[in-house]
Amino acid sequence: MHIRRIKSLLSLFIICFTLSQTHGFCGKDDSYKAIDQIAITVPDSMEASVSSLSGFFLEKVSGNRNLLRAFYVWCASEISYDTESMYNPKPMENRGKLILETLETRKAVCQGYAEVFHELCNLAGIENYLIQGYTRQNGTIMPLSHTWVLVRPDTSWF
Numbered sequence: 760m761h762i763r764r765i766k767s768l769l770s771l772f773i774i775c776f777t778l779s780q781t782h783g784f785c786g787k788d789d790s791y792k793a794i795d796q797i798a799i800t801v802p803d804s805m806e807a808s809v810s811s812l813s814g815f816f817l818e819k820v821s822g823n824r825n826l827l828r829a830f831y832v833w834c835a836s837e838i839s840y841d842t843e844s845m846y847n848p849k850p851m852e853n854r855g856k857l858i859l860e861t862l863e864t865r866k867a868v869c870q871g872y873a874e875v876f877h878e879l880c881n882l883a884g885i886e887n888y889l890i891q892g893y894t895r896q897n898g899t900i901m902p903l904s905h906t907w908v909l910v911r912p913d914t915s916w917f
Contacts, residue, residue, distance in 0.1 A: 798832035
């Protein structure tokens with residue numbers, strides 16, 4: 760279970776690490792307690808689509824950085840890393856279908872996490888880009904693809 764939890768956070772690591780280094784975004788910060796509580800108590804009826812999920816957060820949370828925190832906490836706590844698909848990826852060209860599948864199964868590899876996060880940002884009007892690339896291990900670029908999101912909550916990119 761411990762390994763599964765670590766893997767579930769892998770896809771969001773880049774966002775979290777970058778923001779935590781500059782603004783304490785993902786660290787232990789009491790100022791996010793209320794936002795974290797909102798993110799982990801989203802009603803089931805609001806989790807059926809990314810549109811309803813975004814609407815819920817837009818109603819309850821103000822400010823781009825706070826919204827990003829809510830999106831991050833929800834994704835990290837509600838989606839499990841799909842270890843079965845990690846080394847047997849299924850080609851998914853339809854982004855909407857991937858988002859829906861991720862919300863329904865609550866399992867994904869990095870692309871599923873990133874697509875949900877990316878769409879939440881789009882619906883909230885937060886400038887962002889979905890980035891596709893490769894992993895780097897011990898300084899060597901590996902042929903294992905990876906997807907993450909670059910966000911601009913204000914004047915800085917993370």
